Amino acid sequence: MTGLRFEFKGEEYYYKAILHIGDCYVPVTDEIIDELKQYTASAGDKFISVLIDKVGYSSYLKEQIQAELTKSENSSTQISALQQSLQIG
Numbered sequence: 381m382t383g384l385r386f387e388f389k390g391e392e393y394y395y396k397a398i399l400h401i402g403d404c405y406v407p408v409t410d411e412i413i414d415e416l417k418q419y420t421a422s423a424g425d426k427f428i429s430v431l432i433d434k435v436g437y438s439s440y441l442k443e444q445i446q447a448e449l450t451k452s453e454n455s456s457t458q459i460s461a462l463q464q465s466l467q468i469g
Contacts (some may be wrong), residue, residue: 383458384448388469397469399435401444406435413466420467424459431462 387398387405395407412434419427428449436442449455 382448383452384445384462386462386465386469388465401441402448404444406441408435413469417466420463424456424463427463428459 382402383400385400386408387400389396389398396410397408397413398405399408415434416427416431419430422430428445432442432445436445449458452458
């Protein structure tokens with residue numbers, strides 16, 4: 381599956397959340413998930429800015445996140461889906 385999406389693994393895993401970026405993935409700490417949850421009601425640009433800042437700890441990851449958003453036919457829908465998954469997860 382391409383695009384950006386969160387996968388929530390559960391309490392028995394060290395990293396309970398994983399951000400899929402196209403065909404690769406990045407484990408996300410609980411602290412970062414908690415910070416991102418604070419921005420789920422924010423505008424999409426603000427949310428993505430925080431996501432890139434927190435999860436994109438290397439220039440490669442930042443570029444990959446941006447590339448997946450650029451590839452998306454409707455990036456605002458993808459951003460909304462990310463925000464909703466955080467509210468649920």
